[in-house]
Amino acid sequence: MAITLQLPQLQVEESLHGQQADAITLSPRSRNSSANNPFLNIPSTPALSSSASSVVEIDPAEALRPDPGTEAGFHVENNPFAFTPGHLNKLLNPKSLQAFVALGGLRGIERGLRTDIEAGLSIEETSLPGQVKFDDVALCLEKAPDNDSSAPPKPNHN
Incomplete structure (x- = not known):
């Protein structure tokens, strides 16, 4: 006993200035009517002519410049981070992708906040000795982004 399955047919209603609705099929009429539908056509000229035009230079100083009225949030005394x-x-x-890049991406934020993205925070973390400076994290990322020996110290699990 053979079972035959029928594939469902997609029906999309189109109404073009009083014309009859038409389902998307391979008939000549729907080819012509779908040519007038911007949702069914691929643009003839792409928005970006090359991937090089989408590359943007990021100035870290500009990306992290305080907004007017928020300057106080950029000055913290005895900051361990x-x-x-x-x-x-x-x-x-x-939300700013430029700021994310200026902070060193995920690895830079991990090092700057002195945490471990694999393990997360622990209830055993009772102290955070020492300090990490912004320049130390930035310098660390420029020299050896995958070398953990150059990373700032991690939290003390005492």
């Missing part, structure tokens, strides 16, 4: 609340706020309000 490489980043201030102002730096981290640049990631959120408004």
Whole structure:
């Protein structure tokens, strides 16, 4: 006993200035009517002519410049982290990919906040000795991005 399955047919209603609705099929009429539908056509000229035109130079100083009225968030005394609340706020309000890159991406944020993205935070973390400076994290990322021996110290699990 053979079972035959029928594939479902997609029906898309089109109405062009009083013309009858037509389903998307391979008939000559639907080819012509779908040519007038911008949702069914691929643009003849791409928006970007090459991937080189989408490369943007990022100035870290500009990406992390305080917005007017938020300067206080960029000055923290005895900060054990490489980043201030102002730096981290640049990631959120408004969201800024340039700020994310200027902070060193995920690895830079991991090192600047002295944490481990694999293990996360631990309840055993009771102290955070020493400090990490923004320049130390930036220099570390430029020299050896995958070398953990050059990373700033991690939290003490005492």
